[in-house]
Amino acid sequence: MMNGNWMSLRSWLLLAPLLALMTFIIGWPLAKTVAVSFTDAKLLGGDVHWLGLANYQKVLAAPAFYEVVWTTIRFVLISVGAEFLLGLLAALLLDQKFHGRGIVRALMILPWALPTVVNATMWRLIYNPDFGAFNALFTQLGLIDAYRSWLGEPGSALYAICLADVWKNFPLVALIALAALQSVPRELRAAAVIDGAGPWSRFRAVILPYLIGPLTVAVVLRIIEAFKVFDIIWVMTRGGPANSTKTISILVYQQAFSFQQAGLGGSIALIMVLISALLITGYVTILRKQGELK
């Protein structure tokens, strides 16, 4: 028989490649970003000077930064809010018995499986100001008088992107919620019906307790992802028009890579990490409470 010390050592040895890899490709770059954020490092090299907190002061004093943060928050609230609502409704629908339910359920996989860049490209074509399907449909239905540039006007661009994001991501929420709904024991539902509970009280007392945990997981996961949003916005508008869709990730990209200000970009990235860390802590706490991570 092997003794406990050897078992423990062995399990650390088996875990070592993963931990080494993570230190190498996540831990080290993160530490380095912290270091760079206190300097005036340029992307393409040159002399580097220690600036202390100057980058952070500069970022936090700029009104433009708060506009970008606000745009990010709006994107998260609108997209995740709509995904939650639509996902919940779709799950409640797919929990009903009807012919063709399997097909609709399978269709839910389509948006999820579509690569984000393909999704963004597809909607960009749909929103095309000259010949897009969106314009054609709404003109032919008589809902708008003339073709509009949905992604080209600051008033509509963010909402247009949100719709594309919701289309791709509400099935995720719906499928998780549906799995939760179907874990409600049949006897429990039947008993509630026999006891004469109405639809609303059945939902609240019988179904909601099963639904709330998985739904929270799905929504927090979506918030973490939406907060980092880059791909869909980069492909659809690159942050424009007039910065109306510029989120924090886009801002970091522009500072660090378009304007070559690696130090300044790093400091914005770290402010973002702090906010993300709060969200992630919340997520891990929820998972632990639910026993997903024992």
Place this chain on the structure above:
Amino acid sequence: MERRNPWVSFFVYACALLLALFLLAPILWMLIMSVSSTNDLTTIPLRWIPEQIDFHRYIELLTVAENSAGKAFLASMRNSLAVATMATLGALLVAIPGAWSVSRSPGRQRLALYAVVATYMLPPVALVVPIYFALSALGALNSVFSLAVVYLSILAPFTTWLLKSSFDNIPQEIELAAMIDGARLDQIWRRITLPLTGPALATGGLFAFLLAWDEFFYALLFTADQRAKTLTVAIADLAGGRVSDYGLIATAGVLAALPPVLIGFFLQKSLIAGLTTGGVKG
């Protein structure tokens, strides 16, 4: 079973139809665009059903001719395939022992896993500048191999977490019994653990492959030309470039979406486990 009021039934079917339409319409339109003539796509009022179906863009993108769109497209497809395959294999290589270890030991190893999972959810913008410096100093930018190594930062934690729950489902007693009979760890793995988790390993691998296939941010920054550009970057180039044939962009989209959609349908049953593990990048 209670009998449903006909009005409720009608309402359920109406909603289901609406949902199906909402899910299908954009994709159907992309498919139609890919086989419509440029003329049909640029008339007002728009022609929804093409005059005649035309597959020439598929042929154009899937054949190699000098300086053709097909050459660049196929190169990017090959790069995506290479990056995703290498990154998936690499992720499985570290994830299998790591996940087994965490699953079988209750102690601090679990804390290490939380740390790994938490760090992998951090925004990539927090890592990208130093990685760029390092790759540039090593002369390793614009390389399929470097990109695969960078992708491990996403794939390895994700796969480990997914596999851990699969290992949790194998009764530890089977392994213990073999151990008492004097089997070595490598024998236990080869004869018992890995065969029992075979399907889960395949699922984990496919999820990892999807994550790599979808990745855009690192690929955009670390690749420059046909030697390493991946499919997502090639499509973003097409969408944002001077291409005036919208049908060609749609065709590229359809071709890039085909492998993940097929994998998605194949994974339908195990989707939930993957989804809650974060198997989706916004």
